[in-house]
Amino acid sequence: MIDIIVNDAPVSLDLPEDANLLDVLRNHLGLFGPRFGCGAEQCGCCMVLVDDEAVQSCARSLDAVAGRSIRTVEGLGTPDTPHPLQAAFLEEQAGQCGYCLSGMLIASAALLKANPAPDESAVRGALESNLCRCGSHNRIIRAVLRAAAAMRAAGTAQTDG
Amino acid sequence: MAEASDKPGLPGSLAQNPRLSRWLSILPEGRVLLKTGKVEIGQGVLTALRQIAADELDVAIERLEVVPANTDVSPDEGVTSGSRSIEDSGLAVRHASACARAIHISICAQRTGVPPERIRVDDGEFVGPDGPIGSYWSQTDDMILDCDADPAVVPKKTEDLRLVGTVSPRLDLPDKVFGKPRYIHDFRLAGMRYAKLVRPPSRGARLVSVDDLDLDAQLVVDGDFAAVVADSESAANAAAARLASRLEWEEKDTLSGSENVRDWLRSVAPEPSVEASKATDTEIASVHEREIYRPYVAHASMAPSCAVAVYDGAALKVWSHSQGIFNLRRDLAMALGLEAYAIHVEHREGAGCYGHNAADDVAFDAAFVAMALPGTPIRVMWSREDELSWSPFSSAMLVAIEAGLDASGNIASWKQTVTSHGHSNRPGSGATPSLLGASHLKDGAPLPPTRDGPLPAGGSLRNAVPLYVTGGLEVAASRVAETPLRVSSLRSLGAMANVFAVETMIEALAEAAGRDPVEYRLDHLDDERAIAVIRAVREMCGEPGAGDGVGRGLGFARYKNSAAYCAIVAEVGAEEEVKVRRLWIAADAGEVINPEGAAHQIEGGAVQACSFALKEEVRFDRRQVLSCNWEEYPILRFSEVPSVAVRLLAPPGTPPLGVGECATGPTVAAVANAIHAAIGVRPTAMPFTAANLAGEILGR
Numbered sequence: 001m002i003d004i005i006v007n008d009a010p011v012s013l014d015l016p017e018d019a020n021l022l023d024v025l026r027n028h029l030g031l032f033g034p035r036f037g038c039g040a041e042q043c044g045c046c047m048v049l050v051d052d053e054a055v056q057s058c059a060r061s062l063d064a065v066a067g068r069s070i071r072t073v074e075g076l077g078t079p080d081t082p083h084p085l086q087a088a089f090l091e092e093q094a095g096q097c098g099y100c101l102s103g104m105l106i107a108s109a110a111l112l113k114a115n116p117a118p119d120e121s122a123v124r125g126a127l128e129s130n131l132c133r134c135g136s137h138n139r140i141i142r143a144v145l146r147a148a149a150a151m152r153a154a155g156t157a158q159t160d161g
Numbered sequence: 162m163a164e165a166s167d168k169p170g171l172p173g174s175l176a177q178n179p180r181l182s183r184w185l186s187i188l189p190e191g192r193v194l195l196k197t198g199k200v201e202i203g204q205g206v207l208t209a210l211r212q213i214a215a216d217e218l219d220v221a222i223e224r225l226e227v228v229p230a231n232t233d234v235s236p237d238e239g240v241t242s243g244s245r246s247i248e249d250s251g252l253a254v255r256h257a258s259a260c261a262r263a264i265h266i267s268i269c270a271q272r273t274g275v276p277p278e279r280i281r282v283d284d285g286e287f288v289g290p291d292g293p294i295g296s297y298w299s300q301t302d303d304m305i306l307d308c309d310a311d312p313a314v315v316p317k318k319t320e321d322l323r324l325v326g327t328v329s330p331r332l333d334l335p336d337k338v339f340g341k342p343r344y345i346h347d348f349r350l351a352g353m354r355y356a357k358l359v360r361p362p363s364r365g366a367r368l369v370s371v372d373d374l375d376l377d378a379q380l381v382v383d384g385d386f387a388a389v390v391a392d393s394e395s396a397a398n399a400a401a402a403r404l405a406s407r408l409e410w411e412e413k414d415t416l417s418g419s420e421n422v423r424d425w426l427r428s429v430a431p432e433p434s435v436e437a438s439k440a441t442d443t444e445i446a447s448v449h450e451r452e453i454y455r456p457y458v459a460h461a462s463m464a465p466s467c468a469v470a471v472y473d474g475a476a477l478k479v480w481s482h483s484q485g486i487f488n489l490r491r492d493l494a495m496a497l498g499l500e501a502y503a504i505h506v507e508h509r510e511g512a513g514c515y516g517h518n519a520a521d522d523v524a525f526d527a528a529f530v531a532m533a534l535p536g537t538p539i540r541v542m543w544s545r546e547d548e549l550s551w552s553p554f555s556s557a558m559l560v561a562i563e564a565g566l567d568a569s570g571n572i573a574s575w576k577q578t579v580t581s582h583g584h585s586n587r588p589g590s591g592a593t594p595s596l597l598g599a600s601h602l603k604d605g606a607p608l609p610p611t612r613d614g615p616l617p618a619g620g621s622l623r624n625a626v627p628l629y630v631t632g633g634l635e636v637a638a639s640r641v642a643e644t645p646l647r648v649s650s651l652r653s654l655g656a657m658a659n660v661f662a663v664e665t666m667i668e669a670l671a672e673a674a675g676r677d678p679v680e681y682r683l684d685h686l687d688d689e690r691a692i693a694v695i696r697a698v699r700e701m702c703g704e705p706g707a708g709d710g711v712g713r714g715l716g717f718a719r720y721k722n723s724a725a726y727c728a729i730v731a732e733v734g735a736e737e738e739v740k741v742r743r744l745w746i747a748a749d750a751g752e753v754i755n756p757e758g759a760a761h762q763i764e765g766g767a768v769q770a771c772s773f774a775l776k777e778e779v780r781f782d783r784r785q786v787l788s789c790n791w792e793e794y795p796i797l798r799f800s801e802v803p804s805v806a807v808r809l810l811a812p813p814g815t816p817p818l819g820v821g822e823c824a825t826g827p828t829v830a831a832v833a834n835a836i837h838a839a840i841g842v843r844p845t846a847m848p849f850t851a852a853n854l855a856g857e858i859l860g861r
């Protein structure tokens with residue numbers, strides 16, 4: 001059995017140590033937020049927070065995260081209680097096809113945890129591993145800056161949301 | 162299914178699908194189902210259609226539910242492509258909704274004796290001079306809309322619209338931001354099993370033998386089509402990896418190698434044809450030549466293509482992110498030996514796709530395996546490597562222009578010759594199925610030849626006829642029939658290379674004539690809307706600041722010579738690599754349904770075009786595609802994305818024009834012209850990498 005914490009809930013998994021983390025999240029835990037894009041940690045679609053760090057889950061084994069806390073985009077917020085990033089992405093309409101957005105939100109959440117007042121270049125830097133093919137980059141940058149401002153204003157930058 | 166006959170006088174796709182119940186169902190609980198044959202590919206079309214219908218019906222937008230396109234109930238609107246969705250489906254939905262409103266009001270009038278012109282509609286409630294007298298929701302007999310649209314009905318005037326022309330948030334975005342299962346990739350059925358393909362290792366490879374011992378998975382092999390089926394995705398992936406090492410293939414060279422494409426295109430015997438010509442009697446004072454090259458480029462969708470299919474022994478059901486579900490059904494029927502009526506195709510969203518990617522191919526893969534295992538739902542998702550190497554590419558192209566100037570430096574003749582494969586290989590009209598897997602079967606027919614639509618829209622020749630007044634004109638195609646690499650439609654088709662060629666040539670001619678390149682363009686245009694977007698973008702960008710290695714350039718086109726006008730100024734900085742710093746865009750798309758959506762489409766198209774311009778080229782050796790992951794096929798990253806300003810011009814009373822592809826060609830051209838301004842070399846070959854530009858400097 002491998003124990004992990006997923007979106008604040010402890011989970012015990014009777015799976016092999018080398019089970020693929022993204023496969024576990026999607027096919028065993030029914031969390032479709034993390035998405036398969038490449039399987040080689042080259043696009044960012046599959047990003048999740050492991051503790052507070054944004055990592056690509058598509059080429060990671062389950063035992064590498066044993067005992068750790070994992071947060072997927074579903075664990076950031078819900079339509080009723082959205083994370084400030086999710087609210088800002090909707091306000092800026094920051095997405096076209098949307099397939100990259102889970103990864104964008106996770107990478108941005110990690111950024112704002114480490115740096116509550118990023119400038120545009122810090123946002124670009126934090127999202128450098130995340131690919132978007134539709135060309136929504138500028139809206140995504142604006143959404144992250146908007147969320148950072150909202151979180152600072154609300155004094156919530158210190159929590160996970 | 163398409164209705165039997167076209168109905169004259171009806172707009173957009175309503176002409177082929179005149180029955181109102183095809184488009185709208187009004188439900189007693191106060192909802193309206195809106196059916197469209199167009200599909201959401203991240204462009205926001207469902208949101209725009211909802212705005213249009215809500216406006217004409219006079220109901221709150223929240224009451225409208227858009228039904229995902231499916232072959233049983235949706236109108237057949239062909240393919241979601243060519244920036245035609247608003248012109249096809251938008252105008253049809255508008256007219257159908259206006260008809261539905263008129264019919265319902267007349268029923269209410271008959272019932273109450275209130276004259277129809279005195280009845281207004283307030284969020285679905287009918288209100289007469291003395292107050293409420295009924296509603297849509299109390300008149301929901303199915304038969305009411307079971308009639309053909311009336312061409313005489315007149316939709317609302319622009320000034321009476323509440324929603325069209327205002328910003329409407331995208332219908333599909335909340336699910337995508339909260340990680341809800343919405344994509345085909347997230348679709349699960351009870352008892353579903355997972356199939357994984359093992360594609361041939363190279364283009365000319367033939368399967369010789371299979372060692373299937375201890376595979377721990379079910380094998381489906383036919384000719385060069387090989388798949389494994391397992392109970393889980395991970396087991397299927399593992400079994401496919403094992404199978405790959407157990408297949409013996411016979412391989413041979415079939416490709417030119419990507420470094421030789423330019424020479425190869427010149428060497429293969431093309432089918433030449435002159436498709437537009439006009440003589441000139443002006444005396445030519447000087448002749449100028451230019452040839453540009455664009456390599457094969459890929460869709461590079463963020464998600465690998467995916468499909469689910471189930472066959473019950475008689476009927477086949479397929480869930481697909483195809484852009485043309487009816488055309489897919491037609492080719493599936495042909496490939497699988499089924500009647501079209503035995504196949505039901507239903508759309509599910511996928512990642513953004515910019516033309517004909519592998520969406521249809523993977524639907525065949527899933528259907529073929531499903532037919533081998535009746536009763537079992539089968540899901541197939543391609544690998545990233547297959548997506549980047551087996552999806553149809555966009556054809557490599559050579560565009561040659563020979564222009565003659567008169568004694569005063571004005572253009573007196575223009576000859577443009579385009580060497581390219583055809584730009585469409587979509588399912589739906591070939592003599593054989595255009596489905597990759599079907600061509601790999603033992604008795605499978607080869608894929609049909611590529612096609613080009615006729616001018617004015619054209620395929621290879623899209624935007625090859627310049628909008629400039631040129632005096633003499635000759636536009637010729639040199640079509641390369643042989644396609645060692647499969648090609649098909651990708652955003653803007655031939656326009657990307659043609660606009661790059663035209664707009665760099667126009668600047669070269671202005672330079673030869675000793676005139677300002679922007680003024681030179683304006684001097685050769687007689688279309689006021691074209692002149693207006695060029696003037697607008699010049700005003701937007703202001704005067705450039707001075708700086709070494711920094712330059713600005715303009716690119717302009719009217720997409721397809723019939724859709725949106727778009728003028729773009731790019732500012733580039735030449736560092737180790739060229740970087741696009743800023744883009745200013747002025748576009749005239751006529752009436753705009755959702756200004757935010759239109760601006761976003763234009764900006765996205767421009768950013769994507771920067772990626773094509775600066776980075777992208779499909780690389781291959783003599784046997785196989787090599788650029789099959791994101792390191793080998795890089796696309797633009799956050800650090801490389803320019804800031805973008807978009808301004809929409811909409812002359813009053815102008816009909817909506819497609820907007821999704823208008824920025825592609827002008828962006829590439831603007832970047833090329835900006836590079837010339839920055840470093841003095843006018844690029845002739847995409848992508849504009851430091852290595853290619855150094856080659857051009859040395860080659861001069």
